[in-house]
Amino acid sequence: MQEIMQFVSRHPVLSIAWVGLLLAVLVTTFKGLASKVKVISRGEATRLINKEDAVVVDVRQRDDFRKGHIANAINVLPNEIKAGNVGELEKHKNKPIIVVDANGMSSQELAGALSKAGFEQVTVLKEGVAGWSGENLPLVRGK
Template identity: 50%
Template sequence: MEYVDFAIKYWYLFVALLVVLALLGLGPISELIHGIKHLNVWDAVRLINHESAVVVDVSEQHEFKMGHIPNSINVPLAALAKRVKELEKHKEKPIVFSCRTGNRSSRGAVILRKHGFQNVYTLTGGTSAWERDNLPLEK
């Protein structure tokens, strides 16, 4: 009964908690709905080396210049929806999304899935994880 009294007395905190939980769940739910697959660094390497995956880095240009996965294509997240046509030639290949930490990659992957791309992945941990596993970065 104490919990109910607390929820009634501090209803605004209860509502705020629900909003925060909903916002935290939107990303993973959207990824699940759109069929986004997550890769660790070594699965991404395998996909790049054996299935000619294309790496799309959705970092801002200044972040990309600080270091990126070799041969990756920089398409900042804010510009991705407008630049999807540039990636059409890679539509049949696996596409691995990356960014500095992996947070923006999922949003980029959802955009491409909405444009009909089927083999879309995100690199868990982004280029930070790539670097942590002692793999090379281009600058």
């Protein structure tokens, strides 16, 4: 214990940075555990699509969507979800929803908004379209 105290007294900036990172990891972990929205793997997404008729909601920009998206995905822009304008999705409220973005970083907030809007089972695809195509899973072009 004395060695730790010596380290802290000699390296206060490193010690503060370490405590800050530890707190960030703990907060992120507990937020994820408490969230209604779960992050799912590509295998789980495939199972939901094939067995439970899940709806894939791609939140990337239209140009990125046209360059390649998961089959039968619906392209809804983030500002439309934030504004509550989810017209085409409204009929799918009771189906599983998989929110997909470019790399899995920004879809958590949008999935939370969909959950608050009354969608029953909302999930986020881990690593987004980048992870999907990284495993050579099919993408559809155009539309």
